[in-house]
Amino acid sequence: MIRNLSINNLLLIENIEMDIGLGLCVLTGETGAGKSMILESLELLSGRRVKSNIRPEKDKKTVIAASVDISKYKKLKDHLENLDIEIEDEIIIKRIINSDGKSKSIVNDSLVSLTTLKEIANNTIEVHSQFSEQGLLDNSTHIRTLDDFGDYQHELKKLSGIWDQYDKIKKEYQEEKSNYEKIQNQKDEYNYDLKELKSLNPIKNEFLGLEKKKKILKNSRKISENINQVIENFTREDPPGIENLLSRNLSILNQIRDLLDNETTKSLDKLESIFLDISEISKIFESFSNIEVDNNSLENIDDRVSLYKRLSKKHSTEVENLSLILSELERKIESTEDIRKNIESLKVELEKVKDQYTNQSEIITELRVKYADILDKKINSEFPDLKLENAQFKTLIHDCEQSFIGKDKVIFNIQTNPKSNMGEIKSISSGGELCRIALAIKVTAEKDSSSTMVFDEVDSGIGGAVSTAVGERLRKLGQKRQVLVVTHSPQVAALGSDHFLVKKITDHHGTKIKVEKLEGEEKTNEIARMLSGKQITNEAVNAAKKLIENSN
16 A cells, blocks of 8 residues: 655646555545646556656656555565565655656666566556556456456465476476487587597596697707706716716715714715715706607697697687586487486376366366356446446456466456447446446455555546445445545545545646645535535535534
8 A cells, every 4th residue: 555655846746745544545626626647646656658748847857756565465575575676564666757758767766667667556556547557447457356256266276386387397398308309400410529529538637748748849859958968067077077076076085084073974974965866867867868759759749739629629618628528428418318208208297287287277267257257246236326227247258378377368348338339348438437337346356455546537427326335335445455536526525534635726936736634624624615616605514514424
């Protein structure tokens, strides 16, 4: 329900704030006072496109905001949370319109699309008027209305569960089938790739070793020259190399070993150890210097390195991952038979669940036909009291695309007089008739709802006892939810729990629309005005008091 409605710079409305309670809320005022502008604001909050005639003046913005209680709408709360919008049980909805007609929608300071705004409105605000795109004018709502009326919620829940199972298996079946077809279509390519990778037979860490070996072989001449020069520096006789110099020095020192102190003897031992290490190093260099370059070996290494690089590029992976690609290709080719068997198994399971769905949806269709007949009779019995004695209501059920709610399309049809044809509700031309038909349907079909229902022109062309009947039904709806009604009927106004007076004020600053909440004597005087016109008589005041008294 709407807790607060704020309207700024909308046509003649400069600023309006309305705190609205639960139950029946009436908006009254003289013809042309601006009541329709308030309904216009609710339509815009519901995601309707911006008409050119309501754009604000240059350098101004139209801002419409509403505080809406969504505590009973779990799916809506989940949807908003999935959009990363922080919410509690109450949200702030805003529609901001610029002078160029462009607008933006905001929920709790988060920018949202018009689609999201419409989804919020579809759950929380239902506008019934001749030009509204919501409520019963939207045929997609009819099936929900019938299902809410019918006593088969358990069967609907069962159908929804079967549909979820069917949908899950169907998706798995289609995915497996797609995978199988993909493998079959690419089987030759997979086999060719597998043959290539097997010819390479990638080995972990081999590529780095090959690259290193290739580098050594390609630079063998330079390596040999440099190392041979180092060996010569180690072993030459004249002038003496490192080894010979160390050997001679050790020979000289060993001749006087017995004459040396302990510290010096230790140093001599270290020098002998160094000599032995240098001799070993010299031998290693000598063995490395004898590199024999086998051109065939170098060519083979080069070919293998190139193949590693080419295949890694082809498969868009690192060289070290080629062994994984090989395993994956083998798995894909080997899994073809397993996938085929799984597809057959899923197909059997899918057909089984489909039969369950078909059977359950037929049960739902039978129940809808049964309760549609009951609903039609009850709604038609409401019509005479609402001055719709010539109207006939009929619920039609057609086959449509299968979904979680079944295979039915429900359309409410109406015949407003014996000479007219039965047609869809949205084809009705009279706003007053449309609202009274909607009222009859809602009073009959609604069990419980927390959405706000808005009626415009519901009392058009009626009076007296018919107005009272309309008011009583509006108040009955208000026992379950918030109901806003624009009315010219004193009988309807007297039944309102909240009463707002909309009036147009003209002064030297221009013309503006104001809204006042009426209570006590002010409410009595407004109903008296509605009874007698501009000149409020004592008789009208007394009649107004009587109406209010009878409404309590």
